[in-house]
Amino acid sequence: MEPGESLLDVRDVSLRFGGVRALTNVSFTVNKGEVFSIIGPNGAGKTSMLNCISGRYRPTEGDVQFKGASLLKRSINDRARLGIGRTFQNLALFGHMSVLDNILVGRHHLLKNNVLTGMLYWVGGARREELAERRRVEEIIDFLEIQHVRGEPAGTLSYGLRKRVELARAMAIEPELILLDEPMAGMNLEEKEDMARYIIALSEEFGMTTVMIEHDMGVVMDLSDRVIVLDFGQKIAGGTPAEVLADEHVKKAYLGEEDEMLDALASSEMEGV
Known part of the structure; x- marks a missing residue:
């Protein structure tokens, strides 16, 4: 596949646990070579989405396609063989x-x-x-x-x-596609700078495509090619980092985090001057 071609297609994915809707009709496309971020308040469904892509959960409705083929009947091990890797918010190492x-x-x-x-x-x-x-x-x-x-x-x-x-x-x-669940969580500034450097190299040196969940809006602004925002399991915005952070629906969803988002946007714009 060439850079810019669609690698991952999430099509109208919904996920329910009994009467609880974790995701509702979420769609997006990730292109080869991108750093693609999923942001949103706590409980928005971000990790549930990664679990649907990696195979830990099977969507109640919709489809997840990798390189044009559905993943719904593929096990977690199958997805690894196909070229999908991931990290976890709660570390899953053998201590x-x-x-x-x-x-x-x-x-x-x-x-x-x-x-x-x-x-x-x-x-x-x-x-x-x-x-x-x-x-x-x-x-x-x-x-x-x-x-x-x-x-x-x-x-x-x-x-x-x-x-x-x-x-x-x-x-x-x-992997061709690597899923990172809050790679910067719990890190100090120096550790975050190191991790940011590694994430950039995943694409530039290793040819991997990255889908990342991250709460640090400065990191999202600096690293992402495109961003989507989830809120209560629904996609409320998508686009470049600057477009997303300027979206009124996004500001309302984040409420108290709005100042942090605006600071990140202003900082990024100043760096581009």
Whole structure:
């Protein structure tokens, strides 16, 4: 696919849990190579949308298409094989395992050798395959600058470093589409600047397309090509960051956060002068 072509199409997706509507007729398209952000107040349905894309939830109505084909009958593992990776708002690492082993988990679906060939590890192709996978993981470790903790149990790391490890594991899938659920949450300014640099590189250096949930409006303004806004499970706006943040419906939805949004918009406009 060429940059700018549609990679992900969400078509009239609704999601209900009993009588509760988490999403109602939400539609949007993500183009190849974009950084595409989903914003909205807490409880707006943002993570529910990522769960519909990644396969944790199946929409009650509507369709999710990846590269022109429906994902509705595809399992989570199938979607990983197709090229969809994700991180989680609440970190989902194996705390007792090393950083290296956590990232290797992301390579599992790429392995060609099975249990039988693994028994011939030292004389067959399985050993060569594992060495190749480890080399790829080491490249990701170098990129994310976590060489110094590669052998440490993930559960012993600082929050910011664990966020990098989770991103590394998602990258290890070698996804075309990567879903990031609040990648900046809980980080200090320096950690946010590092993560922003990595997210930009996902597209520019690795050719990945990013769909991101993020509450930091400065980050959204700086990184996003396009943005949609959800409120009570409905899409209320979409467009460039500047267009969205100037939308009256968006300002009303955010209420007390309006000042922060306007400050982010003004800051961005000043930087462009």
